[in-house]
Amino acid sequence: MVKPTQGMREEARRGLDWRREFNRGGTAVGVARARDIANNKDLSLSTIRRMKSYFARHEVDKKGEGFSQGEKGYPSAGRIAWALWGGDAGKAFANRYSKSEEDKRMEDRAAPDGVKVGDFVSWDSSGGRAYGKVRRIVRDGSLNVPDTDFSLNATEDDPAALIMLYREADDGYSPTGQLVGHKFSTLTVVAERLNDEDVEESMNGKKKKKDKNKYRESRPAPSLEVREAEDGTVAVEGYAAVFDSPTVIAGKWQEQIARGAFTEAVDRDDVVFLINHTGLPLARTRSGTLELSEDERGLKIRANLDPSDPDVRSILPKMKRGDLDKMSFAFVPTQQEWNDEGEMPTRTITRADLHDVSIVTTPAYESTSIGLRSGIDALEEYRKARHAKRRHHSVIRRLKMKAKFLPK
Numbered sequence: 001m002v003k004p005t006q007g008m009r010e011e012a013r014r015g016l017d018w019r020r021e022f023n024r025g026g027t028a029v030g031v032a033r034a035r036d037i038a039n040n041k042d043l044s045l046s047t048i049r050r051m052k053s054y055f056a057r058h059e060v061d062k063k064g065e066g067f068s069q070g071e072k073g074y075p076s077a078g079r080i081a082w083a084l085w086g087g088d089a090g091k092a093f094a095n096r097y098s099k100s101e102e103d104k105r106m107e108d109r110a111a112p113d114g115v116k117v118g119d120f121v122s123w124d125s126s127g128g129r130a131y132g133k134v135r136r137i138v139r140d141g142s143l144n145v146p147d148t149d150f151s152l153n154a155t156e157d158d159p160a161a162l163i164m165l166y167r168e169a170d171d172g173y174s175p176t177g178q179l180v181g182h183k184f185s186t187l188t189v190v191a192e193r194l195n196d197e198d199v200e201e202s203m204n205g206k207k208k209k210k211d212k213n214k215y216r217e218s219r220p221a222p223s224l225e226v227r228e229a230e231d232g233t234v235a236v237e238g239y240a241a242v243f244d245s246p247t248v249i250a251g252k253w254q255e256q257i258a259r260g261a262f263t264e265a266v267d268r269d270d271v272v273f274l275i276n277h278t279g280l281p282l283a284r285t286r287s288g289t290l291e292l293s294e295d296e297r298g299l300k301i302r303a304n305l306d307p308s309d310p311d312v313r314s315i316l317p318k319m320k321r322g323d324l325d326k327m328s329f330a331f332v333p334t335q336q337e338w339n340d341e342g343e344m345p346t347r348t349i350t351r352a353d354l355h356d357v358s359i360v361t362t363p364a365y366e367s368t369s370i371g372l373r374s375g376i377d378a379l380e381e382y383r384k385a386r387h388a389k390r391r392h393h394s395v396i397r398r399l400k401m402k403a404k405f406l407p408k
Helices: 006-022 028-038 045-063 077-084 087-107 196-203 263-268 310-321 369-404
Strands: 120-125 128-138 141-144 151-154 160-169 172-183 217-221 225-228 234-242 247-249 253-257 272-275 278-284 290-294 298-305 326-339 346-360
Touching: 006 028, 006 077, 006 087, 028 045, 028 077, 028 263, 045 077, 045 087, 045 290, 120 160, 128 141, 128 172, 141 160, 151 160, 151 172, 172 278, 234 310, 234 326, 263 290, 263 346, 272 298, 278 298, 278 310
Parallel strands: 253 346, 272 346
Antiparallel strands: 120 128, 128 160, 141 151, 160 172, 217 326, 225 234, 234 298, 247 253, 272 278, 290 298, 326 346
């Protein structure tokens, strides 16, 4: 936990004053962050990471008119939002603290004899910090990663580990089922904070595993544009969601996403860029390699993929050929409205949390219980509530009718 600097506190107070005066700029999340900074509250590492991700995504706002003093429209909405997160002082603070964390991790790199099977480890990936559990170690020879063409040459000085990739969940970390390989020199042994025991017990039938994805849904999105950027990275751009575009879902209801549904999630959620909604992140908002923004059309994304990353290399030829050129996004609706007056119920999602954006083989609406359960449950709850309301009004009408004939 770290205290904000004086410059951050001054910027946050300025942002709050501006927002009250001009009634624009920032989101509810930004206002909450500004209040914490202005009140000199301790900032956790996860909060600082979100700050770093925010500044990386919104650096482009500085180019907009009204950001700098003396320009027309000053302070612009972007300038006010920037101040809410601590302004330039907040950006410098987040970058400085993140850099110190990176230096510490470099000092904690695993020694040749510092990792054993069963250890939980972490490493840097193009999508940010990744975590997993060591399943096998090779100290001399070749380590082949199953179901891939990827292999590592291990030596006594720098052994290689086969690792089960874990993914962050609501109550810790859970295995994804994907295996990856890394040299010891890239690994850091971490505390046993992954909820592996719950998973093992569930697999043995001793304990029922929580369904963390119960409310998560996924939807297909417009195709992506994939091109090579001037800096050598692979730029992936497109719209993950289009606003006010009605679509029939599984023949059960019509659905549309309202403008502004992701406004808070864009600044708050740590969103990853995946393949088929699983596996190791190719990019991540927290690391600044995935950028999300809302405009009049919808939720726009831009991912900068590192072609030297083995995971990116494995799909890059398929992307260039067009074999992988579709996209899907996963989300959890937190606010929604239903209308059952037409031929088919209409669902309008007014607010949602983002989970991931993925390159997919077939961007179809999921027919699995996970893919549609949340929407189906919401529809059933809406219909039950409507039926109960109608019954209530019917009873009231009958009671009023009887009251007319009662003796006075």
